[in-house]
Amino acid sequence: MAQRFPQLEPANFTPRQKEVADAIQSGPRGGGLRGPFNALLRSPELCDLVQRVGAYVRYGSSIPAALNELAICMAGRKWTAQYEFYAHRKLAIDAGLNPAILDAVAEGKTPANMSADEAIVYNFVTALLANGSVPDAQYQPALDRFGENGVMDIVGAVGYYSLVSMVLNVADVQLPAGEPKPLKPL
DSSP states (O other): OOOSSOOOOGGGOOHHHHHHHHHHHHSTTOSSOTTTHHHHTTSHHHHHHHHHHHHHHHHTOSSOHHHHHHHHHHHHHHTTOHHHHHHHHHHHHHTTOOHHHHHHHHTTOOOSSOOHHHHHHHHHHHHHHHHSSOOHHHHHHHHHHHHHHHHHHHHHHHHHHHHHHHHHHHHTOOOOTTOOOSOOOO
16 A cells, blocks of 8 residues: 655645755755655644654754664554654664664563663653553653653653654555565554
C-alpha cells in the first residue's frame, strides 16, 4: 500500500509550506522532507512547531545521543512505527548503542547487559510508556544521573517521537524498497 499523503511538489507549495519546508531543509536535518514532514506539511503551522521541537529533541538534548536514541526507539516500538524504528535504529547504532539492545526492544524484551545509564533510561521510558507517569523507583535514578533538565529531555524525546510515530503510522510512510519491517506485532 502506498503512503496516504502523496509527495508534495515544491512547485505547488503554499507560501507558508515553502517557508516551513525551507526551515526544515536548512536546519540540522539536512536536505529532503523525509519521515513525517511530507504529511505534516498539510498543516504548515503544526509542522513548523513540530519540526522546531524535534530539532531540539534530536540535536540539542542534554541526554547523550545513544541514550536519546534508545528512548526514541522505545517510543517507536510502543507505537509499532516501522519507519521510526527503522530510521532511528541506525542512528542509535551509529551513536554507539549496542544493536543487541535494540533487537531486544524490537522484540518487546528487556535488554541484557545494559550499562547503568542505559538501564536508567530504559527503566524510565518503560514506565513512562506503560503508565503515562514514572514511579519514584524509576524517576529518582534518572534525576540523580541526568538532573531535572535531563529528565525533561527524556520526557520530551518520548513525547515528540510518540507524536512522530503516530503521524508516520497515520500517513502510512513506507520503508525504503526492499527493507524488511523491523517490528513484529507483540
